[in-house]
Amino acid sequence: MSSISHHDRQTTSLANKIQEVTGVALQNCYQCGKCAAGCPVAGDMEMPSCQVLRLLQYESPDYDRRVLESESIWLCLSCDTCHSRCPQTINTPKVMYFLREEAVRQGLAHPKSKDAQAFHKAFLGSVARHGRLHEIGMLMNYKVRTGHLFQDMTLGSKLYQKGKLELLPHGVEDKAAVKKLFKRTTGNKE
């Protein structure tokens, strides 16, 4: 980590945007580390939650970029353990969600996030079409998007035998209502 002076601060820092969009004030974090101590995936992150927050507090373009490019922000499980234990009630999962979206917007998302992004697209595509999630349709779409064609193949056939996979979608009756809702809120991106 290179040293940084307070003169390098930007006015459009991530910390500012985060406060504006999510209402979370990162300056309230005093680095007790309780969030990382309880985080189930802290050990798998190159920088755990408290370090992400610390880097953002500097409001430096370099550090902001380092956060956006990290895999850490994609590993957050939204289990909310950090938030429920934070003495300053900082909503870290909400910050992580924002950071992911910002990383995608800026084209800086970590390569390993591709699967997660494909999953969301496949999921929403299914809901936009049927109004409900059609699990097998969504999974097939996800596999095509990611190229993981043979992952969990044996599991899939076992689930089918157990009657846990519906081959045909059972959507809502009023498909037009759901389509309209998607259109009004996303401009029909999905």
Next chain:
Amino acid sequence: MRIGYYPGCSLTSSAREYDESVRAVCEVLDLTLVEIPDWNCCGASSAHVASEELALSLRARNLALAEAAGLDEILAPCAACFSRLASASVELADNPQKCQAVSEVVGMPYSGGVKVLNMLAVLERFKDEIAAKTDQSFRHKVACYYGCLLVRPTKVAQFDRVEDPQSMDQIMAAAGAKPVRWSSKTECCGTGLSTITRTELVANLSGRIVADAAKREAVAIVTACPMCQTNLDMRRPEINQKLQEEHRIPVLYVTQALGLAMGIDPQRLGLHRNMVPVELPEPEPEVVTTDDDDED
């Protein structure tokens, strides 16, 4: 008694046994489930990736449909659906302006009055009936596993103690079971994003929970969340491989466990759909008490 019912997508397919056992147990408890007409997906964790407004409207449509059907309380057995719907319900209840805006997007009026309940919150009301409808012979040591979404975030869940919840333990005890004391009650199983995309992380996190339950000599893990159940049950081969141990402890939905205690036919409870075979040993002898915790 009657209550609105929101099965959610999982309960119509991969968690069908949860739906089957919820219906069977509610029938015994004389609780009529009124399915919300034409309910749609709650959007889970994907909708707000596209837009916050989409995420809120998908959930609000269900609340508006419930309100139109005259339902002021709805049961959402899936912990994720519960969390999503409850967060919308809480957000809209405090904000008439937002209520109006979302009503316009959804194309239906919503006044903000529908309350969303999880499975445990509903069962908690029926503890006496549960005790009365069981012969107390289900004296099995069970590990009650709550996961994340039933208790966190606290503002959304508004339910039980966040670090050491008790509701499920008390419900199971009312049915004669012997809940074990353990510290993995609210540990995360790893669902989040990683169920499909990062299975090795799931095996690690879920493995800790399975191993802890086994160490406490529980004969079953009991859960009220389809994601938790799926991870602990369906991902068992990966878990066992990761731990280099052969754990055979079954993972039951709370309604499957209660159904067994009530003497409901296992087929009606969908027990044949669980991936880890549900084979419970002989119940504990009658003299053993709940507080007998020889591990500590």
